[in-house]
Amino acid sequence: MQDHITPRRVVILGGGFAGLFAARALRRSPVAVTVVDRRAHHLFQPLLYQCASGILSEGQIAQPLRDVLRRHHNVRCVLAEATDVDVEARLVQLRRPDGRAMELPYDDLIVGVGMRQSYFGHDEFAAHAPGMKTLNDALEIRRRIYQAFEMAETAAGARERRQWLTFALVGGGPTGVELAGQIREIAVHTLEREFRTIDSADARVLLFEGSDDVLGAFGRPLAERAARTLRGLGVELHLGTRVTDIDAHGLTVRHKDGAVTRYEARTVLWTAGVEAPPVATALARATGATQDRAGRIAVEPDLTLPGHPEIRVTGDVMSLNKLPGLAEVAMQSGAYAGRAVRHAVEGRTRKPKPFKYVDLGSAAYISRGRAVLKTGPLHLSGFLGWLAWLFIHVAFLTGFRSRLGAVLSWSVAFATNARRERAFAVPDAPAPAEPAPEQKAPSPSA
Amino acid sequence: MQDHITPRRVVILGGGFAGLFAARALRRSPVAVTVVDRRAHHLFQPLLYQCASGILSEGQIAQPLRDVLRRHHNVRCVLAEATDVDVEARLVQLRRPDGRAMELPYDDLIVGVGMRQSYFGHDEFAAHAPGMKTLNDALEIRRRIYQAFEMAETAAGARERRQWLTFALVGGGPTGVELAGQIREIAVHTLEREFRTIDSADARVLLFEGSDDVLGAFGRPLAERAARTLRGLGVELHLGTRVTDIDAHGLTVRHKDGAVTRYEARTVLWTAGVEAPPVATALARATGATQDRAGRIAVEPDLTLPGHPEIRVTGDVMSLNKLPGLAEVAMQSGAYAGRAVRHAVEGRTRKPKPFKYVDLGSAAYISRGRAVLKTGPLHLSGFLGWLAWLFIHVAFLTGFRSRLGAVLSWSVAFATNARRERAFAVPDAPAPAEPAPEQKAPSPSA
Numbered sequence: 001m002q003d004h005i006t007p008r009r010v011v012i013l014g015g016g017f018a019g020l021f022a023a024r025a026l027r028r029s030p031v032a033v034t035v036v037d038r039r040a041h042h043l044f045q046p047l048l049y050q051c052a053s054g055i056l057s058e059g060q061i062a063q064p065l066r067d068v069l070r071r072h073h074n075v076r077c078v079l080a081e082a083t084d085v086d087v088e089a090r091l092v093q094l095r096r097p098d099g100r101a102m103e104l105p106y107d108d109l110i111v112g113v114g115m116r117q118s119y120f121g122h123d124e125f126a127a128h129a130p131g132m133k134t135l136n137d138a139l140e141i142r143r144r145i146y147q148a149f150e151m152a153e154t155a156a157g158a159r160e161r162r163q164w165l166t167f168a169l170v171g172g173g174p175t176g177v178e179l180a181g182q183i184r185e186i187a188v189h190t191l192e193r194e195f196r197t198i199d200s201a202d203a204r205v206l207l208f209e210g211s212d213d214v215l216g217a218f219g220r221p222l223a224e225r226a227a228r229t230l231r232g233l234g235v236e237l238h239l240g241t242r243v244t245d246i247d248a249h250g251l252t253v254r255h256k257d258g259a260v261t262r263y264e265a266r267t268v269l270w271t272a273g274v275e276a277p278p279v280a281t282a283l284a285r286a287t288g289a290t291q292d293r294a295g296r297i298a299v300e301p302d303l304t305l306p307g308h309p310e311i312r313v314t315g316d317v318m319s320l321n322k323l324p325g326l327a328e329v330a331m332q333s334g335a336y337a338g339r340a341v342r343h344a345v346e347g348r349t350r351k352p353k354p355f356k357y358v359d360l361g362s363a364a365y366i367s368r369g370r371a372v373l374k375t376g377p378l379h380l381s382g383f384l385g386w387l388a389w390l391f392i393h394v395a396f397l398t399g400f401r402s403r404l405g406a407v408l409s410w411s412v413a414f415a416t417n418a419r420r421e422r423a424f425a426v427p428d429a430p431a432p433a434e435p436a437p438e439q440k441a442p443s444p445s446a
Numbered sequence: 447m448q449d450h451i452t453p454r455r456v457v458i459l460g461g462g463f464a465g466l467f468a469a470r471a472l473r474r475s476p477v478a479v480t481v482v483d484r485r486a487h488h489l490f491q492p493l494l495y496q497c498a499s500g501i502l503s504e505g506q507i508a509q510p511l512r513d514v515l516r517r518h519h520n521v522r523c524v525l526a527e528a529t530d531v532d533v534e535a536r537l538v539q540l541r542r543p544d545g546r547a548m549e550l551p552y553d554d555l556i557v558g559v560g561m562r563q564s565y566f567g568h569d570e571f572a573a574h575a576p577g578m579k580t581l582n583d584a585l586e587i588r589r590r591i592y593q594a595f596e597m598a599e600t601a602a603g604a605r606e607r608r609q610w611l612t613f614a615l616v617g618g619g620p621t622g623v624e625l626a627g628q629i630r631e632i633a634v635h636t637l638e639r640e641f642r643t644i645d646s647a648d649a650r651v652l653l654f655e656g657s658d659d660v661l662g663a664f665g666r667p668l669a670e671r672a673a674r675t676l677r678g679l680g681v682e683l684h685l686g687t688r689v690t691d692i693d694a695h696g697l698t699v700r701h702k703d704g705a706v707t708r709y710e711a712r713t714v715l716w717t718a719g720v721e722a723p724p725v726a727t728a729l730a731r732a733t734g735a736t737q738d739r740a741g742r743i744a745v746e747p748d749l750t751l752p753g754h755p756e757i758r759v760t761g762d763v764m765s766l767n768k769l770p771g772l773a774e775v776a777m778q779s780g781a782y783a784g785r786a787v788r789h790a791v792e793g794r795t796r797k798p799k800p801f802k803y804v805d806l807g808s809a810a811y812i813s814r815g816r817a818v819l820k821t822g823p824l825h826l827s828g829f830l831g832w833l834a835w836l837f838i839h840v841a842f843l844t845g846f847r848s849r850l851g852a853v854l855s856w857s858v859a860f861a862t863n864a865r866r867e868r869a870f871a872v873p874d875a876p877a878p879a880e881p882a883p884e885q886k887a888p889s890p891s892a
Contacts (some may be wrong), residue, residue, distance in 0.1 A: 024554060040596055041869045057503035061871035076642040079596040079872070097593065097872050136871040146510075150525040152484055154542060196522040393708040404497040422507035423487045425582040426543050427526070434700075435630065 007074075010341055011092055011106035013082045013279070015042050017327050018112030018315030018334030024270065025338025027072050029345050034104060035065060036094060039079035040285045042068050043135060046327055047392065047406070049175055053145070053182035054190070054419035062135055062405050068106040078104070082113065082279045087286045087308060108344075110337045111297075112315040113143045115325060118275035118294065129270040134173050141269055143424035145183060148267045149191060152198045159176075165203045166265035170243050171272035172209025173217070174364040177226060179269060180207045180235045181367040188234070190419050193298040205235045206263060208253055210272070212239050215364055216322060222372045225381040229366050243272075265434055274325065280317050286312065292319045301354030312337040320355070328360055340343075346366065363389045396444050453478045453520075456787055457538055457552035459528045459725070461488050461511040464558030464780030469521050471784025475791050477519050479584065480550060481511060481844060484527035488514050489581060492773055493839065493852070495621055499585040499591070506852050510579055519544070524550070528559065528725045533732045535547060543686035554790075556783045557729065557743075558761040561771060564721035571692045575716035579620050587715055590871035591629060594713045595637060599645045605710075606716070607678050611649045613643045614697055614710035616689050617718035618655025619663070619869050620810040625715060626653045628815040630679045636865050652709060653655030654684045654699055656718070661810055661818065663770060664825075671827045675812050687724035687851060720771065733757065738765045747800030749783050758783040769803055778803055809835045 008031045012019045015037035026033055034094040034388035041062040050056045066077045081103060091183065092109065117131025130140045145167070152164035167183050169176045187203035194200070207214065207230065213223040214230065214237065227237055244253040250264040255379040271274045276295025284291045289305045290298045296319035299305060302318070303312045312336045315330035336355045343352065359374025363385065371389035380388055394407060409420060454477045458465045459485035472479055487508040495608060495748045496502045526548060538555065542546040563577025577585045587740040589612070594871045598610035611890070613629050615622045653660065653676065659669040660676065660683065673683055684699065696710040722741025730737045730814035735751045736744045742765035745751060751760045758890035760786070761776035762781045782801045789798065807821025809831065813838040817835035826834055840852070 039872055040592065054505070058869040059500070059503060059867035059868060064640070064868050066637075067864075067868070070640050078600055079593070079601065085555075096597065102600060134871065135869060146486065147525070151542065151544065153526055154520075154526065154548060156546070191512075194510070194516050218880065262579060362738070418513075421503060421505035421582060422510050422513070423504040425580065425585070428486055441743070 008107045008341075008345055009034070009105060010108045010110065011036065011104055012110045012112065013037075013078070013092065014112035014114055014315065015039070016045070016112055016114050017222045017317060017330035018080070018114075018337075019067065019110070020065075021331045022077050022110045022112065022335035022338035022341075023072060024348070025071060026074070026342055029074070029342045030153070031074060031341065033072070033075040033169045034106075035069065035075060036080055036082055036092070036104065037065060038079070038097075039134070040064055040066075040077075040079050045133075049134075049182060050139050051135070051421070052141040052184050053130065054142055054411055056406060057272040057421045058135055058139070058221065058308075060409065076093060077236055078102075080359075081094075084279065084282045085109070085286055087283075087311070087313075090175075090310070090316075092414060107310065108341045109311045110334070110338075110341070111280070111313045111317065112330065112334055113277050113279055113317050114330075115274035115316045116277055118268065118273040119270065120273055125243075125270060129170065129251075130270040132179070132269065132271050133274075139424070141152055142181075142421075143426070144267050144269075145186065146424055147426070148424055149195065149198070149200055149203070151266070153195050154197070155289075159202060161198060163249060163264045163266045165198065165266070166206065166250075167203060168206045168208065168263060168265040168268045170209055170251070170268065172211070172214035172237075172239070173271060174362075175214065175271040176207060177230065177272065178231060178365050180205050181233055181365070181370075182381045184235055185234045185367055186419070190422075192445070206238060206265065207235055208238045208241045208251075210240070210242055214239070217363065218364070218372055218374050222379055223382060224373055225379065226364070226372050229370050229372075229381070231399060232357075233367055254437055273315070276317050280440045282309075283313075289313075302340065302352050302353050303333060312340065321357075323357055326362055328362070329357055332357055347372045363392055365389050374433040380435065453786075454553045455480070456554045456556065457482065458556045458558065459483075459538065459552055459559035460560055460761065460813040461485070461523070462491070462558055462560050462761060462778035462784075464560075465556070466511075466514065466557045467777045467780035468760065468784035468787075469515060469557065471781045472520070472788055475520070477554075477790045477791055478522075479518070480522050480524055480552075481515065482524045482526055482528055482550065483511060484543075485580070486510055486523075486525050487511075487581070491579075494578060494581075494584050495624040495628060497581070497867070497888060498578065498587040499632060500588055500624065501811065502852060503867045504581055504585070506855065512563070522730060524548075529782075530725065530728045530759075531555070531732055533729075533757070536756070548850060553756065554787045555757045555789070556738065556780070557726070557757065557759045557762050557763065558776065558780055559723050559725055560776075561720035561740070561742075561762045562717040562723050563716065565716065567691070567718055568692075571689075571716060571811070574694055575697075575714040577618065578625070578715050579720075585870070586810075587625075588867075589872075590713050590715075591632065592868055592870055593872065595641065595646055595649070596750055599641050602645070607644060609674055609695060609710045609712045611646075611698075612652065612709070612713070613649060614652045614654065614709060614711040614714045614715065616654050616692075616697070616716045618653055618657070618660035618683075619717060620661065620808075621717040622655070622715075623660050623676065624811050625679045625717065626651050626676060627679055627811070627816075629814055632865070633679070636868075651681045652684060652711065653681055654687045654688070654689060654697075656688055656868055658685050660685070664808065664810070664818055664820050665799070668820055668825055668827060672810070672812060672818050675816050675818075676829070679813055703719070720762070720879045722763050722867060730761075735759075748786065749779060749801050750796050758786065766801070767803075770808075772808055774806055774808070787847055809838055810883055811835050 010033045012035045044061045047061045047095045065073045068295040070074045080096045082095040092104045119125045148164045155161035188201045193201035215223045239342040240256040252379045297313045298319045305311045314333035316325040371386040373385040374389045456479045458481045490507045490525045493507045496876040508749045515521045526542045530539040537549045564583040601607035634647045637646035661669045661672045671729040685697040743759045748774045751757045760779035811817045817832040819831040819834045
């Protein structure tokens with residue numbers, strides 16, 4: 001029994017770029033919006049690697065959703081994970097962090113739940129090779145990077161030391177490339193003169209990529225320039241390789257020609273693949289929508305699901321014309337979905353124009369003063385690319401405070417090589433189950 | 447067989463204030479210093495509560511030890527936990543984060559391992575009431591504070607909502623008082639207008655203290671002024687109470703008159719007691735030194751252990767003339783121990799003067815614009831106390847960058863009530879083992 005005074009209920013799943021832009025498009029509509037996310041913050045994912053590498057703090061790249069949406073009086077935020085959708089009853093099933101189940105009724109559903117890290121069926125890799133999708137991931141990677149140098153300093157012998165000073169990155173997309181550049185910068189500049197037993201600049205960074213290019217999505221010319229820049233930084237590129245095994249001491253890869261090589265490395269980071277979260281599969285099952293291999297949901301040209309004009313899928317988890325998983329696609333599709341609901345509320349009956357993505361370009365940071373950027377016919381690399389990268393990221397950082405803080409942190413980092421956010425929490429050491437081999441510490445340098 | 451060219455080996459256990467000041471005092475001595483800490487950073491503990499409450503980031507209160515000591519060319523840093531001391535062979539036993547054992551020989555040993563949170567024999571409280579000694583503790587408390595408001599927003603009913611909006615703090619020392627003030631500030635100012643179902647300002651903060659005063663160490667007049675200020679902020683003081691039980695939904699306390707009361711609160715934070723880490727007990731056993739009830743090691747007037755002039759104990763873990771566990775005591779005793787070693791190296795044979803603590807005063811922050819401060823005969827409270835607090839903390843913050851960043855963060859926080867570092871990582875929800883009671887979400891406010 002719905003009272004006709006009750007405003008139309010719009011549920012937005014996900015507080016990423018898609019969800020935020022959908023909520024913003026509905027700001028002045030007489031609807032009741034609920035934004036559901038399993039994190040309490042909006043994460044500026046394009047800068048997550050800078051949090052991992054110790055340039056930015058969590059608060060500089062993650063802003064509370066309710067702070068972002070504080071002045072949107074028709075929006076409430078719910079901290080919970082969407083687990084299922086009852087499309088007949090129009091109910092979303094949620095689970096709060098304490099495990100309690102909740103239901104949320106909707107008249108319109110906008111799905112922008114994003115994608116998760118995927119290990120291509122090898123979930124056992126995750127323990128040895130953390131992914132790079134969440135704030136937790138970034139803090140874990142920060143700890144592993146800086147702790148590896150600490151362990152190298154007190155290593156028992158040359159082999160163990162080499163293992164700790166070898167960093168393997170799986171995946172040659174923007175995140176992998178950015179992390180590779182960061183680790184070499186940390187090794188050569190940030191940690192300069194801090195160690196006594198090791199030379200941190202000896203750190204090797206190996207980047208493994210299945211295709212023949214890093215940053216393949218940017219096209220050959222830029223990809224080749226990026227590869228040159230990475231090699232110049234000292235990153236060793238292993239293109240055309242597939243990882244077949246990872247353990248605590250290294251990884252095994254198969255080359256295109258079938259040769260198999262084992263690389264010893266105590267730090268392995270994974271940025272190779274993504275997959276849709278379980279609720280996307282639940283939704284596809286409930287509606288009969290098709291999913292691509294990674295689980296993205298195929299949508300109609302107006303982003304709705306076949307037979308369900310009340311459900312729209314946006315952002316990374318949307319499959320439409322092979323659009324890439326970029327922040328820009330998420331923003332535009334989220335805003336489109338929000339506008340579509342607004343138009344329906346306003347009683348516009350004309351069939352909406354299909355969603356059309358306007359490619360504003362993409363950019364990847366490689367190292368201090370070097371980036372590649374593609375926008376339409378314009379290809380930039382090196383210092384010009386970097387200036388453009390800087391401008392774009394400052395412009396899109398959510399919230400004035402984050403923006404100011406990030407610019408200040410960058411100024412310090414670029415000017416002095418110092419990274420402010422290097423602190424990491426060391427988990428308690430495991431109690432020695434077996435008698436550990438004792439080791440004479442190398443004598444201190446005088 | 448010690449080669450006489452080998453410099454004298456000074457091992458410093460702990461990179462807190464005591465350890466750092468000892469290392470600094472040895473900067474120009476021809477000795478080989480090794481600083482051992484189970485964290486890679488020096489933590490500015492007096493501001494830890496500001497990290498927990500979302501004003502400062504980890505990097506603003508924790509600086510890598512090797513960064514702090516980068517220009518001390520006779521110092522190396524080792525990331526490991528000291529587990530035991532072989533005083534005959536003059537060897538420290540260490541355990542690295544990966545569990546591997548190490549040994550470190552010393553000619554002089556300076557112990558500044560600090561104190562840990564103690565639950566007075568009730569270690570089972572820890573799961574429900576995190577302490578406030580490490581960076582991890584601060585991040586966990588940050589998560590619990592902000593997540594409690596999130597859970598209140600989607601609570602199933604009035605009782606659960608009240609429980610989530612009730613915060614219990616055990617311990618009325620500076621940390622407990624500072625956290626109590628912070629939570630009320632967050633509730634009333636920071637979260638203003640962010641919630642739709644609850645009024646965050648309804649949050650109750652209960653402060654439990656065993657003695658008759660909060661901040662008893664500051665003396666009666668300041669303690670009473672602090673109590674008035676706290677009550678003015680809306681903190682409910684429960685003095686003369688002992689906590690007898692804590693669980694996930696609240697705590698039970700016994701009053702002085704024997705009455706027992708149960709308080710419902712989903713967030714309980716513990717700052718009540720400290721105890722010495724295991725290595726302190728190991729050292730006391732090996733040397734025959736006596737420990738006080740909390741495990742502090744009794745030292746001679748020159749900070750050495752009886753019969754062991756090569757071992758000095760400094761900082762919080764030192765028991766001497768009932769000196770309090772303050773940063774200032776740690777700095778002065780650490781510097782004294784470092785100087786004593788330097789004088790011995792320089793061949794000075796005169797018996798050193800006993801350690802004498804110069805009380806420069808102590809300060810506690812209560813809320814924006816309010817603090818208490820005691821230095822000699824001078825007692826300050828309110829705005830003047832706060833100005834003095836500000837000056838002292840800026841002056842002592844390690845490192846210029848931290849200092850500048852903290853001042854900027856404070857300016858923003860004090861001027862706008864906004865807190866930049868509110869992001870927290872939500873652990874994955876437990877899979878519902880038993881069918882959880884379903885809950886209709888409260889309808890969104892339009």
